[in-house]
Amino acid sequence: MPTLTRHLLHAGGIALWFMLLALPLLAVRVDTLHNVVEWRWGNLLWVGAGAFVLTLLWRSMAAWRQRPSKEPAALATAAGRLLDEPRLYRPAVGLLLGAALLLPWLVDTYQTNIMGLALIFVVLGLGLNITVGLAGLLDLGYIAFFAVGAYCYALLNTRFGLGFWACLPLGGLAGAVCGLLLGFPILRLRGDYLAIVTLGFGSIARIVIENWENVTGGAQGIAGVARPGLFGLELSLAGMTIYLYYLLLALVAVTAFVTRRLQHSRIGRAWVALREDEIACAAMGVDVARTKLSAYAFGAFWAGLVGVIFAARNTYINPNSFTFMESALVLSIVVLGGMGSIVGVVLAALVLVLLPEYLRAVAEYRMLVFGAVMVLMMIIRPQGLIIARRKRYRAREAA
Amino acid sequence: MDALLDIRGVIMDFGGLRAVDGVSLQVFPGEIVALIGPNGAGKTTLFNCMTGIYRPSGGEIRIDPTGKAGRRIDGLPPHRITALGLARTFQNIRLFNGMTALENVMLGHHCRTTTGLLGAIVHGPAARRQEQATIAAAYAMLERVGLAPYADEVAGNLSYGAQRRLEIARALATAPSLLLLDEPAAGMNPQETFELDELIVRIRDEHKVAILLIEHDMRLVMNISDRIYVLEYGKSIACGTPLEIRGNPRVIEAYLGEDGHA
Ligand SMILES: Nc1ncnc2c1ncn2[C@@H]1O[C@H](COP(=O)(O)OP(=O)(O)OP(=O)(O)O)[C@@H](O)[C@H]1O
Ligand SMILES: [Mg+2]
Numbered sequence: 001m002p003t004l005t006r007h008l009l010h011a012g013g014i015a016l017w018f019m020l021l022a023l024p025l026l027a028v029r030v031d032t033l034h035n036v037v038e039w040r041w042g043n044l045l046w047v048g049a050g051a052f053v054l055t056l057l058w059r060s061m062a063a064w065r066q067r068p069s070k071e072p073a074a075l076a077t078a079a080g081r082l083l084d085e086p087r088l089y090r091p092a093v094g095l096l097l098g099a100a101l102l103l104p105w106l107v108d109t110y111q112t113n114i115m116g117l118a119l120i121f122v123v124l125g126l127g128l129n130i131t132v133g134l135a136g137l138l139d140l141g142y143i144a145f146f147a148v149g150a151y152c153y154a155l156l157n158t159r160f161g162l163g164f165w166a167c168l169p170l171g172g173l174a175g176a177v178c179g180l181l182l183g184f185p186i187l188r189l190r191g192d193y194l195a196i197v198t199l200g201f202g203s204i205a206r207i208v209i210e211n212w213e214n215v216t217g218g219a220q221g222i223a224g225v226a227r228p229g230l231f232g233l234e235l236s237l238a239g240m241t242i243y244l245y246y247l248l249l250a251l252v253a254v255t256a257f258v259t260r261r262l263q264h265s266r267i268g269r270a271w272v273a274l275r276e277d278e279i280a281c282a283a284m285g286v287d288v289a290r291t292k293l294s295a296y297a298f299g300a301f302w303a304g305l306v307g308v309i310f311a312a313r314n315t316y317i318n319p320n321s322f323t324f325m326e327s328a329l330v331l332s333i334v335v336l337g338g339m340g341s342i343v344g345v346v347l348a349a350l351v352l353v354l355l356p357e358y359l360r361a362v363a364e365y366r367m368l369v370f371g372a373v374m375v376l377m378m379i380i381r382p383q384g385l386i387i388a389r390r391k392r393y394r395a396r397e398a399a
Numbered sequence: 400m401d402a403l404l405d406i407r408g409v410i411m412d413f414g415g416l417r418a419v420d421g422v423s424l425q426v427f428p429g430e431i432v433a434l435i436g437p438n439g440a441g442k443t444t445l446f447n448c449m450t451g452i453y454r455p456s457g458g459e460i461r462i463d464p465t466g467k468a469g470r471r472i473d474g475l476p477p478h479r480i481t482a483l484g485l486a487r488t489f490q491n492i493r494l495f496n497g498m499t500a501l502e503n504v505m506l507g508h509h510c511r512t513t514t515g516l517l518g519a520i521v522h523g524p525a526a527r528r529q530e531q532a533t534i535a536a537a538y539a540m541l542e543r544v545g546l547a548p549y550a551d552e553v554a555g556n557l558s559y560g561a562q563r564r565l566e567i568a569r570a571l572a573t574a575p576s577l578l579l580l581d582e583p584a585a586g587m588n589p590q591e592t593f594e595l596d597e598l599i600v601r602i603r604d605e606h607k608v609a610i611l612l613i614e615h616d617m618r619l620v621m622n623i624s625d626r627i628y629v630l631e632y633g634k635s636i637a638c639g640t641p642l643e644i645r646g647n648p649r650v651i652e653a654y655l656g657e658d659g660h661a
Contacts, residue, residue: 261519261522262516262519262520265514265518265519266508266512266514266530266533267514267515267516267519268519269498269502269505269506270506270509272498273498275497276494276495276496276497276498277495279452279493280494280495281506282452282476282477283450283493284486284506284509284510284570285478285481285507287476287478288477294516298516390497390551390553392551393501393534393537
């Protein structure tokens with residue numbers, strides 16, 4: 001087969017090229033002790049073999065992607081139908097929820113704790129999904145709202161002794177207000193400018209937290225934040241972990257439910273229309289400024305809410321939990337999940353948070369693997385794991 | 400009878416370029432008025448001034464949907480103008496490509512409905528009723544322009560002619576008293592254009608809207624317009640019935656200077 005030989009030749013060429021490049025680095029070693037040059041041909045062979053295999057893999061994958069196949073499309077429509085049909089997805093969601101409810105009793109405290117962390121990022125992903133996924137407004141400083149919620153609770157609790165349940169709505173509200181405050185100055189910005197300004201906002205929030213020492217405790221953060229109460233019951237550490245897990249699970253369920261309701265409502269359609277074409281949206285009678293602000297505020301609301309839980313869960317917060325890395329992670333969750341798709345975002349959050357946790361065994365390489373997974377995803381499925389499908393509306397005959 | 404739309408001496412400058420230069424124009428209720436002129440005459444720019452996408456550098460634009468008191472609309476934001484009863488389509492189609500045809504039309508209802516964030520989340524009887532009414536009205540509108548079979552089709556996948564009609568349906572869903580159409584026949588095949596004549600007249604009659612349209616297709620313009628305005632280099636050079644315009648030497652000259660218009 002001529003294509004096969006071409007592939008092999010190409011891969012061979014690339015392998016040779018890599019061996020040449022790697023020659024000085026990996027093959028030659030000057031042993032200064034004995035003043036001799038050591039040749040490590042074995043290393044070079046490994047490089048060549050690796051490059052050869054990877055190139056072949058790459059090329060066959062490229063060919064596979066170009067082939068006009070029906071199979072992935074069929075798979076996608078099947079999955080889409082599953083998500084479309086209430087009779088099918090309702091039991092599926094019920095089953096998943098049941099499994100999630102049972103989980104803490106099947107695994108140990110450590111695992112439950114990690115799952116809790118993943119759920120925090122699920123909520124963050126769903127929140128940012130409203131701003132970025134639905135309304136198409138880029139936000140690179142989203143984690144700042146999370147910080148606002150966390151510090152809101154930490155301060156109110158340690159200074160004024162306010163309880164968790166009183167602070168939960170306050171944290172959400174504080175997040176939403178900050179979302180509005182961010183929204184106003186950037187109403188007219190688009191694309192790159194929006195990226196820069198939101199990035200700046202994220203950094204400013206962090207710098208303020210770090211330097212406003214007599215309020216936020218600066219880099220030392222705030223310790224001794226109270227855990228959430230449960231009707232005055234004393235919970236063991238394991239019990240508290242499970243309690244927090246259920247709390248987060250409930251919040252995920254609420255967030256997903258509310259997002260779903262909104263997605264297929266007058267406001268949700270306006271958000272999507274805004275993403276599709278701002279000028280047409282305005283010309284069709286949508287108040288663009290209001291719609292944008294509502295998307296920012298509502299996305300930020302969830303971050304504030306889950307920020308409160310985060311502070312209560314850790315009992316200690318400091319600025320290091322709210323860096324650009326976290327913002328980038330949440331954004332990756334939305335992009336990887338498929339912009340605007342709830343199921344996709346949940347899946348992506350679980351993958352992106354749990355993967356690095358379970359890759360701790362190969363600690364040095366985990367960021368590398370993480371990066372590779374992201375790059376592969378962008379190549380194989382740039383639209384994200386799940387493509388958000390539009391709802392089919394049915395007119396009910398008014399009898 | 401008072402004019403539904405009253406434009407007086409509108410000027411639009413882009414830096415040193417005066418794209419619209421003191422144009423005055425009236426549309427009366429129930430009329431179909433055409434705005435014609437060579438490429439770059441400033442027709443689309445005038446539409447953009449009327450719909451709030453540009454703020455005119457000078458002049459006045461008023462609309463008077465109720466026939467009682469005119470309202471100045473130049474400088475208002477687009478959504479306010481749409482709420483006051485002016486709807487439009489775009490020369491370079493601007494549909495929400497990722498949304499279905501039905502959703503596109505449903506979005507047109509946005510300014511006539513009220514369900515907010517809380518209403519949508521609670522999804523109570525009032526919100527449900529409103530949503531159902533929106534769906535039913537959007538279906539009816541799609542039927543009117545012959546797109547009902549494509550209701551669930553993503554707008555970006557529709558044929559060019561269908562997209563143009565979908566834009567009209569979407570604009571009509573805002574319940575306007577004046578509909579602005581920017582080259583509705585562009586990109587349509589002769590058969591579709593032919594059907595468009597009838598559609599525009601039918602829309603005028605059934606929805607009781609006045610129509611102001613920009614069009615290069617002279618057959619369509621001459622067929623359905625009650626009056627025609629001619630623009631050249633941003634200035635209004637003639638106005639009259641199709642018969643008057645056809646015989647107007649300045650118009651003929653303006654058009655002969657340009658080759659290849661349809
Ligand atoms: N936003 C803008 N900035 C600068 N110049 C503009 C802008 N919009 C339009 N123009 C200029 O104004 C003039 C009129 O443009 P306009 O689009 O209104 O013409 P038109 O009559 O609609 O032409 P066509 O029949 O080709 O659609 C053109 O010279 C155009 O280049
Ligand atoms: Mg034009």
